[in-house]
Amino acid sequence: MNKDDLLYKYFSNSLTLKETQTFNELLEQDAAFKAQFEFEKNLKSAIKETESRKLKARLKEVEQDLANTTIKPGKTRFNYQMFAVAASIVVFLGWFGYNTLFGLNYNRLYQDNYKTYPNTVYSITRGDANNSLERAAFVAYEAEDYKQAVATFKEIEQTNKASYISFYMGQTYLELENLEAAKTMFEKVIETEKDFVPEAHWYLALTYLKLKNKTQAKVQLNTLVNTYTYNKEKALEILDRLD
Incomplete structure (x- = not known):
């Protein structure tokens, strides 16, 4: 698959897991690809903001028209009201549909940033006769x-x-998609104020993204950015997407 197709599938939220891995590798290794991605992302953000303003303005116009219109009594009133309601619904659905199409995709944001944390605690070698639980x-x-x-x-x-x-x-709970249990474990790590605290903030933020809890995700990411260096750039990028 060429790079243009990867970009198209990214912005249409249709990348497979394998394509997502390729996409992320290109972002890290290919400066031209990253520049093109940033350009298209900024362009879409600008379009989204412009269209949002237009749709909101149109909805206000419809509401104002309804408020200023004199409605005759009787059957005409009923028909006009039905038309007015229908017009309002059309405008609202235009607004709602636009935001659904271009709004925040929590699952995509999670997939783009989640990587299983490697085992950095216990060195496993062949011939190791240790039969411990650890x-x-x-x-x-x-x-x-x-x-x-x-x-x-x-x-x-x-x-x-x-x-x-x-x-x-x-x-392990994250991998098993037991999000509440994962959240509890990461919170426990943070409370200890010992090992893996920055990493726990990062993965707790991702857990909240998976739970579609934007507010708490931002709390964890801001703590990470303001206090630690672990994944700081990625945290800033996610915060930018969440704003």
Whole structure:
């Protein structure tokens, strides 16, 4: 697939997961592609703002026309009212449809920014004779067996309260799309004020995006931007999209 097709599919929200990966790689590695993407994104934002103003102005005009029109009694009144209601609905649907088409796509924003956090805690090597629960949990995590991973992390959590256990449990819950459980784990990491706190803010923000909670997503992203350096540029980009 050529780059123009990738851009078209991005803005029409129809990229597959594999195409999304290719798209993100091009953004990181191809300066010309990134420049074209930024140009088209800014152009669409400008068009959206202009059209939004026009649609709002048109709706106000219709409302004003209705307010200033003298309606005759009887059957004519009924027919006119029906027409007036229909006209208002048409204008409203134009406004609503436009915002639905060009509005914020939370799932796309999540997919564009989510990457499974790698295992940076436990080094797994061939021939390792250690049969600990911790090793079993991270072996399952790296093998993308997230149900087994979360079950083992739960066992570990009973005796080991280290923040990284909660963080990786949050990761496994995200992969399993158990968003409320993931949110709880990331909040627990942040409360400890120890390891993985910046990362927890980032993934908690993504969790809120998945939950379509714009307000709380912005809270986490602003905390990340103002306090830490982890994924700061990406956080700023998302905040720009959310405004």
